[in-house]
Amino acid sequence: MLQVYDTEITSRLxxxxxxxxSPAVLxxxxxxxxxxxxxxxxxxxxxxxxxxxxxxxxxxxxxxxxLPNTAGCHTAKEAVLTAKMARExxxxxxxxLEVIGNHxxxxxxxxxxxxxxxxxxxxGFEVFPYTTDDLVVAERLLEAGCRVLMxxxxxxxxxxxxxxxxxxxxxxxxxxDVPLIVDAGIGRPSHAATVMELGFDAVLLNTAVAGAGDPxxxxxxxxxxxxxxxxxxxxxxxxxxxxxxxxxPVIGKAVFS
Amino acid sequence: xVLQRRPGNGSNGCQMRPVLIKGAGVVGLVxxxxxxxxxxxxxxxxxxxxxxxxxxWFAGGMLAPWCExxxxxxxxxxxxxxxxxxxxxxxxxxxxxxxxxxxxxARDTRELDRFATxxxxxxxxxxxxxAELEPDLAGRFARALYFPREAHLDPREALxxxxxxxxxxxxxxxxxxxxxxxxxxxxxxxxxxxxxARLPDDAALRGVRGxxxxxxxxxxxxxxxxxxxxxxxxxxxxxxxxxxxxVGATMIESETCGPIAARSLMELLNAxxxxxxxxxxxxxxxxxxxxxxxxxxxxxxxxRSGSTFCVNGLYRHGFLLSPAxxxxxxxxxxxxxxxxxxHDEA
Numbered sequence: 001m002l003q004v005y006d007t008e009i010t011s012r013l014x015x016x017x018x019x020x021x022s023p024a025v026l027x028x029x030x031x032x033x034x035x036x037x038x039x040x041x042x043x044x045x046x047x048x049x050x051x052x053x054x055x056x057x058x059x060x061x062x063x064x065x066x067l068p069n070t071a072g073c074h075t076a077k078e079a080v081l082t083a084k085m086a087r088e089x090x091x092x093x094x095x096x097l098e099v100i101g102n103h104x105x106x107x108x109x110x111x112x113x114x115x116x117x118x119x120x121x122x123x124g125f126e127v128f129p130y131t132t133d134d135l136v137v138a139e140r141l142l143e144a145g146c147r148v149l150m151x152x153x154x155x156x157x158x159x160x161x162x163x164x165x166x167x168x169x170x171x172x173x174x175x176x177d178v179p180l181i182v183d184a185g186i187g188r189p190s191h192a193a194t195v196m197e198l199g200f201d202a203v204l205l206n207t208a209v210a211g212a213g214d215p216x217x218x219x220x221x222x223x224x225x226x227x228x229x230x231x232x233x234x235x236x237x238x239x240x241x242x243x244x245x246x247x248x249p250v251i252g253k254a255v256f257s
Numbered sequence: 258x259v260l261q262r263r264p265g266n267g268s269n270g271c272q273m274r275p276v277l278i279k280g281a282g283v284v285g286l287v288x289x290x291x292x293x294x295x296x297x298x299x300x301x302x303x304x305x306x307x308x309x310x311x312x313x314w315f316a317g318g319m320l321a322p323w324c325e326x327x328x329x330x331x332x333x334x335x336x337x338x339x340x341x342x343x344x345x346x347x348x349x350x351x352x353x354x355x356x357x358x359x360x361x362x363a364r365d366t367r368e369l370d371r372f373a374t375x376x377x378x379x380x381x382x383x384x385x386x387x388a389e390l391e392p393d394l395a396g397r398f399a400r401a402l403y404f405p406r407e408a409h410l411d412p413r414e415a416l417x418x419x420x421x422x423x424x425x426x427x428x429x430x431x432x433x434x435x436x437x438x439x440x441x442x443x444x445x446x447x448x449x450x451x452x453x454a455r456l457p458d459d460a461a462l463r464g465v466r467g468x469x470x471x472x473x474x475x476x477x478x479x480x481x482x483x484x485x486x487x488x489x490x491x492x493x494x495x496x497x498x499x500x501x502x503x504v505g506a507t508m509i510e511s512e513t514c515g516p517i518a519a520r521s522l523m524e525l526l527n528a529x530x531x532x533x534x535x536x537x538x539x540x541x542x543x544x545x546x547x548x549x550x551x552x553x554x555x556x557x558x559x560x561r562s563g564s565t566f567c568v569n570g571l572y573r574h575g576f577l578l579s580p581a582x583x584x585x586x587x588x589x590x591x592x593x594x595x596x597x598x599x600h601d602e603a
Contacts, residue, residue, distance in 0.1 A: 021328040022555035023463075054456075054463030055510035058553060157488055213375060 002201050004148050004179050005094070005126040007065065009036045012196070013226050014067065014181065015219065016206025017041075023058045025215050030062050033219035037065045039096050039204065042086045043072040056089060067128060069096035074109070076116035083120050095120060096128040096150070096183075106156040106184075110137040114144050121145025130183050133167040135174050142178065149178055150204065153195060154185025157207040161191035165198070172199045189218075189225030196229025197237055273297050274445040276590070281305075281430065283313040283412070283575040284568050284582065285450035286419045290347060291583035293426045295591060300444070301428060304435035304454070309416035311452045312547035313575050315469050317495050317505050318412040319482045320344060320577055321357050323378035323404045330556055332598070333574055336581040341408045343580035348418055352410045355481035358382075358391060359402040362531060368486040369402060379404045393477045393533065409482050411497050412576060448586060449567040453548045456512060462570060464512030464548040468521045469505035471497075472529065474539035485532045492528040494536075501542065504529050508573070517544040549573055557582055558601040559589070 002009050015035040020026040030038060040059050059066060068086030073079040076099060083095040097116055101109030108130055114137065117127045121144055129141050133151045141149060151171060154160035162168060163185070172180060181202040182195045192203045203226055212218035276292055278285050281303035289299045303310070322337025345352045359379070361369045373379065379402045388395035390403070424430065435454075449455065456462055479496040495503045507521045522544065529536040551572040552558055559582060560567045566589065568582050581598075588595040 021330075022551075022553060024552075024554035027553070054512065058463070211371075 002179060004128075004181075009065075009202075011036045011223070012202040012230055013192075013219075013223050014039060014202060014204040015209060016069075016204065017059055018071075018206055019210040020215060023055065026210075027058070027062060028216040029209055029219040030064065032216040033209070033223050035064060035219075035223075037067050038062060039067045039069045039206070040090075041069050041071040042082050042089065043070070060090075065094075066090045066092060067094050067096050068092065069130075070098045070116075072100070073098060074100050074103075076112040076119070079112070079116045080119050083116075083125060087125070093124055093126050094128065095125050096130060098130045108132060108152070110134065113137075114140045117141055117146050118144035128181070133164060133171050135171060138171065138175065142175075147178065148181065149175065150181045150183035152184040153182050153191070154187075156184040158185050159187025159208055160185055161187050162194055165194075168195060168198055168200070189221045192222055193225040193229035193232070196226050197232045199233045202226075273590070275300060275443055276446045276448060277302065277444040278448045278450055279303075279436075280311075280450035280452060280454070281308040281420070281432075282311045282450065282452050283309070283316070283416060284452065284571060284579045285448075286416060286423065287347075287579040288448055288450055288568065288583040288586055289423050289428050290419060290426075291580075291587040292590070293423060293428050295587055297587075297590070299423075299428045300431065301423075302431045302434040302436070304433065304451075306432050308420045308430075309413065311454075312467070312549045313412060313416060315467065315506075315545040315547035316412040316575055317469070317482070317493060317503055318410045318415065318576060319357065319493065319495060320352070320408040320410065321404065321482065322577060323376055323407060324357055324359065324484060325574065325577065326377070327372055327375045329574070330554070332556060333577065336598075337574065337577040338406075340577050340580045341406070344408070344410060344415070344576070347422070348410070348415055351415055351418060352408050353481070354406070354408040356390075356403055356405040357407040357409075357482050357484060358387070358394075359404070359484045359486060360387075360394070360398045360400075360532070361486040363399070365487055366400060368488060369400060372486055373402055376402075376404075378406055391479055391481070391483070393479065393535075394483070397533065407482075409495055410576070415576070445564060446590060447565040449565055449569070452569060452571075453512075453550050455567065455569050456548075456550060459567070459569065461552050462550050463510070463553075465551050465572065466509040466511040466513060466546060466548050467506040467573065468509075468517040468525070468544070468546050469503060469507075470517065470522065470525055470541055470545070471543040472502045472504055472536055472539035473500050473542045474502070474535055475500045476535035476538060477533050483532065485528055487528060490524045490528050492525060492532075494529060494532060502529075502536070502539070504536075506573075512548055514546055514548055517546055549575070557599055559585060559597055559599045560601050561589075 013035045014037045016039045068090050070079040070082040079099045099109045099112040101107050127146045128148050130150050153162040179201045182200050183204045209215050209219045275298035278301045292299050320341045322334045326334040382401045382403045387401045482495045484493045552570040555572045557570045585597040
């Protein structure tokens with residue numbers, strides 16, 4: 001059981017809704033993943049300021065909690081405005097806050113992120129900030145009112161998997177009581193299992209599922225890997241050793257050395 | 258589907274009564290053609306003053322079933338392959354079967370590998386082979402995927418000639434008429450091909466906005482559609498006559514028809530410029546927006562209610578799928594036991 005703000009969830013997989021071959025495939029993937037939270041982009045799925053009503057209706061019909069995001073926003077002001085639109089459209093105080101600092105790498109602009117997080121938290125939003133693995137930024141976000149952090153493990157959509165395991169480890173160690181959700185850069189189930197084994201609380205995926213040959217099957221694979229990674233963390237992972245340790249004693253048997 | 262009776266036919270095999278088609282976009286026109294050539298009398302009502310006033314007018318006109326398979330259902334590939342032959346037969350000389358070239362920038366070549374694993378009907382080209390096919394792209398790409406069986410047409414020219422052909426076949430057009438109220442008593446069957454106009458009446462239907470633009474330049478020549486893969490902004494460039502290039506197209510979950518967004522324009526132009534710098538010097542002769550109607554699985558449906566058939570949800574595959582749908586509708590009207598692949602019982 002994981003608690004984010006005042007909501008308890010059992011599935012540790014959060015799923016994005018962009019880029020699927022069709023809404024029907026998206027719906028299959030959501031079912032297969034057993035996710036309880038989907039994210040939806042307000043800007044990417046709209047044009048001319050008018051919301052994509054029919055698509056949003058399909059998202060609502062998925063029956064999960066909806067975490068709207070501010071994907072595509074490049075300034076704090078834009079992100080705050082988009083968050084407010086999202087609150088109207090989806091009637092939720094949740095917002096996945098994304099402020100992009102570089103159009104090419106989609107790195108978060110952490111300065112604008114902290115600024116927007118403070119404004120939105122003060123206005124009663126429950127902010128899920130998409131951030132880097134920088135500890136000082138993480139502290140500033142918590143000071144600004146965030147009670148969940150969503151660090152990347154690699155650039156958005158890159159499918160590269162965890163690029164800096166020691167940074168992720170120290171983040172976990174520094175914030176033992178803050179729900180940490182790895183938000184971007186996961187490419188395959190083994191990546192998700194890796195960060196879950198480190199003790200991260202959940203994983204948010206989009207492209208890795210949407211861009212797979214069979215998104216529903218991949219969603220199911222991820223769900224199992226995330227579950228396996230979590231169980232490994234809770235069970236206590238055996239750390240690597242420098243030499244072989246036989247699982248059955250060798251005393252009394254022939255030894256070749 | 259199974260129709261219980263032979264329409265308009267009673268028991269004594271009398272002639273089929275006239276059919277009314279609503280909508281003169283690609284679906285309406287192709288359906289009119291399939292009916293007219295079976296000897297059925299057809300009237301077409303269209304709310305605009307000319308044919309192709311909807312999304313069809315802004316289409317790319319690529320007949321690319323193998324490329325589309327990257328994200329589309331297997332049915333699109335199978336049915337689409339036959340569409341190439343249909344268009345060649347219906348509009349002799351208007352269809353170019355030069356294949357499709359798929360390229361990616363050096364840093365995105367993994368997108369090409371991914372595209373290759375999702376599709377069939379292609380072969381790899383090296384830099385020299387690319388230069389042979391498209392001399393103006395020489396030296397720009399080390400590898401490309403080539404889909405030799407694919408074809409393309411100019412949608413505006415195709416719709417106009419199909420309209421002329423239909424008039425010559427005796428099909429009557431009624432422009433500026435949104436409904437068939439004035440003429441409805443004469444028809445036994447109505448076929449609603451009104452596309453986006455059906456959005457308010459069909460809860461399962463949604464609009465997917467597409468934005469495109471036309472560039473004109475004499476500095477570069479292409480003989481076939483080129484798809485430029487990019488992780489975020491894939492784009493295609495389809496050559497037209499007289500130095501025109503259609504550049505498309507965005508896919509946005511929205512039913513808004515308004516002018517192209519600045520961001521979309523930037524992304525399309527940026528990608529076109531990356532494909533070849535000559536596009537940076539081109540004139541922008543037109544930008545356009547179309548709303549493509551789609552069902553949740555992005556596959557088309559034929560629905561029947563009483564004596565009306567609705568053909569809708571062709572998504573981004575209007576030219577590719579309308580021949581098969583039109584054939585299905587025509588067979589549904591004529592053969593009591595026709596099994597339609599697209600009929601939706603719901």
